[in-house]
Amino acid sequence: MVKDIHNYAENQLNDFLEYLAIPSVSAENKGIKEASDWLVKKFEQLGAKKSEKWEKKGQNPFVYAEFEGKSSKTVLFYNHYDVQPAQPLNEWQTEPFKPTFVDGKLVARGASDDKGELMARLVMVKWFQENGGLPVNLKFFVEGEEEIGSLHVDEAVKEHAEELEADACIWEGGGKNSVNRFEVISGMKGIVSFDIEAVTADVDMHSSLACFAPNAAWRLVQGLATLKDKNGRVTVEGFYDDVDELTSVEKAAVEQMDFDEEKVKRTFGLKREFITDKPAYAFVNEPTMTINGLTSGYEGEGVKTVLPKYAKAKLDCRLVPKQNPEKIVRLVEAHLRKNGFADLKVTFNLGENAFRSDSSHAFVQLAMTTAKKVYGDDQVKYVPNAAGGGPIECFGNVLKLPIVLVGVHNAASGAHAPNEHILVSDFVQGVEYLIELLQKF
Ligand SMILES: [Zn+2]
Structure with missing residues (x-):
């Protein structure tokens, strides 16, 4: 048969x-x-x-x-x-x-x-x-x-x-x-995608004026740096509040998952260690926050000594059950405001639970x-x-x-x-x- x-x-x-x-x-x-x-x-x-x-x-x-x-x-x-x-x-x-x-x-x-x-x-x-x-x-x-x-x-x-x-x-x-x-x-x-933008002037400037003028690129990366600690943990208040613990059956499944760390490293040519010592668990139940891309100032060949007026980062978070995409973006916004970055603009792109x-x-x-x-x-x-x-x-x-x-x-x-x-x-x-x-x- x-x-x-x-x-x-x-x-x-x-x-x-x-x-x-x-x-x-x-x-x-x-x-x-x-x-x-x-x-x-x-x-x-x-x-x-x-x-x-x-x-x-x-x-x-x-x-x-x-x-x-x-x-x-x-x-x-x-x-x-x-x-x-x-x-x-x-x-x-x-x-x-x-x-x-x-x-x-x-x-x-x-x-x-x-x-x-x-x-x-x-x-x-x-x-x-x-x-x-x-x-x-x-x-x-x-x-x-x-x-x-x-x-x-x-x-x-x-x-x-x-x-x-x-x-x-x-x-x-x-x-x-x-x-x-x-x-x-x-x-x-689930997922939520959002942008964070910094605007620090109406025009790009000569970089000599960086002695007194603010820089959108620095402003943005300083704000971004507050979102995560050195161990990869997201520092946004409330970010992990809705993450449930796995059931005992799910935990057992995670323990038995095939996860060959060395093979994964080879496949992607990873140059640094994993950011977690529990990759299988993270795969299933750890929400992420990822900078997808950064844009600011001059990114072409050679030299252009410019002080950018504008900088933008695209980010996504992979979410676990009960985390709400819109809520996550609101938490990021509140976090930036609380940490002195109220000028950074956060825009929601799309979300899926x-x-x-x-x-x-x-x-x-x-x-x-x-x-x-x-x-x-x-x-x-x-x-x-x-x-x-x-x-x-x-x-x-x-x-x-x-x-x-x-x-x-x-x-x-x-x-x-x-x-x-x-x-x-x-x-x-x-x-x-x-x-x-x-x-x-
Ligand atoms: Zn498909």
């Missing part, structure tokens, strides 16, 4: 190739109509009882589909049909939108993030339709703005909350980690036991939440669903990078996993 499913899945890659060839780059506003049309048609071909677009002016359409199964239970899938731009093109060994097989890999932009995962799900649907029908009802929510911030997901979920009702949700992402173990991840961190499913929920447990069956007992790890974010919180808290991230890529798949790929063997195993999971559900 397992072998049959693997053979079956391997022979179902044509749709996947067709889908990958659509350059649906949301950042460049390309291929959005083609990709969403293609999906609506594909869902219809697979026997969906409903397959439609949710369209609004100024938004990339959502594709929504429903399939009827043999029980009253319903699983909702979240995916996105948009991909990152393919640049830098000269670093690709194949054409990004001409999917190519290389040594058991399928290489193309979107192969792992996130077209491969949706395609594994569609192969699963096709298999059930040809083998007696779906065991449960399925709903597919596929957005087209994930790579540009999922700006309209919360709104769409609230508007369509009744239609989206389900018993459990399977998210995008997940797959095999750096030591090739399959991970069942049950949540994501974190969400972590209850690890004891039956669906999370089932996702784990099924994974052990398919991938092997000691080849599966439970990870309470990913370190990255996505528009997950409204699915967890508005629709009240347990959510797992179980995918088909691996740690070297190169999402967002040149030569993005998945292993065909991971794809077929992923199809088997989904079939097992839905049958048991």
